[in-house]
Amino acid sequence: MLKHVTYPLAAAAILAAGSAMAETQASATTDLNLRAGPGVGYPVIGVIGGQESVLVDGCLDPAQWCKVNHEGQEGWAYGAYLTAPLGGTRTPLVEAVDMLDIRTVTFVETPDVATVTVEPVGVIETPPEIVSITPVERIGTLPDDTITYVRSNPVDPIYLEGEVVVGAAIPQTVTIYDVPQSEYRYVNVNGQYVLVEPEGRRVVYIAR
Structure with a gap:
């Protein structure tokens, strides 16, 4: 818990x-x-x-x-x-x-100001190259059914130290969830839904 x-x-x-x-x-x-x-x-x-x-x-x-x-x-x-x-x-x-x-x-x-009180369970892994340029290709437009699925299937947020950005890596200890007919997975990090490429567990899209 x-x-x-x-x-x-x-x-x-x-x-x-x-x-x-x-x-x-x-x-x-x-x-x-x-x-x-x-x-x-x-x-x-x-x-x-x-x-x-x-x-x-x-x-x-x-x-x-x-x-x-x-x-x-x-x-x-x-x-x-x-x-x-x-x-x-x-x-x-x-x-x-x-x-x-x-x-x-x-x-x-x-x-x-409303806050969520949290105890981070891990650290967002930030490759050094993100400081100069994000190494992951950004997703332009997602299919509507991908966003609909993510928003219709909420998961508990995981709180990690550090800010979630495109290109950052999600720790191996964090569960990521399948999206039907998509190459990506999703997870709720620090209160925001993100899409993750499963091999490197890099964030490729943040739902804002």
């Missing part, structure tokens, strides 16, 4: 540590969820398109999650998939917060 614990961080106010710093511009390496809070238990409120820019207001310590502004919408994004220029190359924020002078923020619990 999946145990549930409360995230130590809950919803919407932030406090900046130290003196004010200029916002840093970063870009998403792949389509990336914008969430209401810093964790997979918070609802998705938008999507940052691959290569689109955001303004980074600050990051938690460690910088797994960062407070960002994307086209006027504020939220939280997973720092491993946000990069900024450093020394002539684009570097993930999780590796370069200090060198980029990104301020550290904390997250204060407020009751106005």
Whole structure:
């Protein structure tokens, strides 16, 4: 049975540590969820398109999650998939917060955002090449009956550390489910249904 614990961080106010710093511009390496809070238990409120820019207001310590502004919408994004220029190359924020002078923020619990309390049962495996380019071909348009089947046959969500993105790999310990007359399998990861190619267990499509 999946145990549930409360995230130590809950919803919407932030406090900046130290003196004010200029916002840093970063870009998403792949389509990336914008969430209401810093964790997979918070609802998705938008999507940052691959290569689109955001303004980074600050990051938690460690910088797994960062407070960002994307086209006027504020939220939280997973720092491993946000990069900024450093020394002539684009570097993930999780590796370069200090060198980029990104301020550290904390997250204060407020009751106005619904959250799911979770205990991750594994880690989403992220190949290093995703930082620069997603190695899996994206699915353009899916047959309607594939989406209908997935939505009509719900499965319990599995919560994993890290954000689900196209190209990431689902751990072998996670059960993936057949889709009739399809080469793909499906699973609910962090509250989102994804299609997975079964051989490498890479995510090829996220139902948003």
